[in-house]
Amino acid sequence: MKFFVYHTPEEVPDKAVPDCAIAIDVLRATSTIAAALESGAAAIHVFSDLDALKTASESYSPEERLLAGERGGARVEGFDLGNSPLDHTEARSKGRHLFMSTTNGTRCLHRIQNAPMVATAALTTRQAVVDFLNHHNPEQVWLVGSGWEGSYSLEDTVCAGAIVHGYLTQHNLDLKDLAGNDAAIAAVSLYLQWQDHLLDLMYCASHGQRLLRLELEDDLKYCAQLDVLNLVPVQTEPGVLALAR
Numbered sequence: 001m002k003f004f005v006y007h008t009p010e011e012v013p014d015k016a017v018p019d020c021a022i023a024i025d026v027l028r029a030t031s032t033i034a035a036a037l038e039s040g041a042a043a044i045h046v047f048s049d050l051d052a053l054k055t056a057s058e059s060y061s062p063e064e065r066l067l068a069g070e071r072g073g074a075r076v077e078g079f080d081l082g083n084s085p086l087d088h089t090e091a092r093s094k095g096r097h098l099f100m101s102t103t104n105g106t107r108c109l110h111r112i113q114n115a116p117m118v119a120t121a122a123l124t125t126r127q128a129v130v131d132f133l134n135h136h137n138p139e140q141v142w143l144v145g146s147g148w149e150g151s152y153s154l155e156d157t158v159c160a161g162a163i164v165h166g167y168l169t170q171h172n173l174d175l176k177d178l179a180g181n182d183a184a185i186a187a188v189s190l191y192l193q194w195q196d197h198l199l200d201l202m203y204c205a206s207h208g209q210r211l212l213r214l215e216l217e218d219d220l221k222y223c224a225q226l227d228v229l230n231l232v233p234v235q236t237e238p239g240v241l242a243l244a245r
C-alpha cells in the first residue's frame with residue numbers, strides 16, 4: 001500500500017485515479033457524517049448546490065429526510081440542521097436520509113467521487129479506517145484534506161497523518177516504504193508532534209478559531225477525539241454515503 005496525502009481537493013492530480021480515495025474534513029463535515037451514521041442515519045446525500053439538494057430531498061417524505069446545510073460555519077436558513085456532529089442522536093437521525101451541503105467537505109467528496117472505492121475519515125473514526133484499509137488492501141490510497149476555500153487545514157492533515165501512522169505501526173513498516181509523496185511524511189510528523197494534544201491543535205487551527213468565534217467549542221472537543229467510533233462511511237453511488245458492509 002502507498003499513501004498519498006493531498007492537503008486540499010485542488011492539489012489532487014487531474015488525470016490519475018487511485019484504488020481508494022478518502023475525504024477528510026475533521027472540522028466538521030466528515031466528523032458529522034460519521035456521527036450521523038453512528039446515530040442510525042440511513043444514508044448521507046452530499047450536494048454542492050443548495051437548490052439541487054432541496055429538489056433531490058423531495059423524493060423522501062419530511063419524516064424520512066433531514067436537510068443539513070452549512071455556509072461559513074453557520075446553518076443555512078430554512079434547513080433542519082447545520083453541520084454539527086452533536087446534532088445527531090438516534091431520536092433525530094435514526095432511519096433518516098441526511099441531505100447535506102457544506103463549504104469544503106462536500107467539494108472534496110465530489111473531487112474524488114470517481115475512484116472505485118471512496119470513503120470518509122475523521123479523527124473519531126481513525127482506527128476503523130485503518131481496519132478498513134487492512135481489509136480491502138488497496139494499492140494506492142489518497143488521503144484528501146478538504147481545507148478551507150482552497151487553503152490547507154491543520155486538522156485534516158493531522159488526521160491523514162494519524163491514519164498513515166496507525167497503519168504503519170500496525171504493520172511494523174518503514175515510513176519511506178509507505179509514503180507515496182512528501183506530504184504523507186509531513187502529515188505523520190505533524191501527527192507525532194500533536195498526537196497527545198489534538199484539542200490544542202484544534203484551538204490553534206484557523207478553522208478551529210473560526211468555530212470558537214461562533215461559540216462551537218463543544219464541536220471542537222467532539223471532533224478532536226481519536227478512535228471513538230467504529231464505522232467507516234463509504235460511497236455507495238456518487239454523492240451518497242452509507243455504512244461500510
Ligand code: 3SL
Pocket residue numbers: 025027028029030070072073074083102103104105106146211
Ligand atoms: O467546510 C466544510 O465543509 C465544513 O465542515 C465547515 S464547518 O465546520 O461546518 O464550518
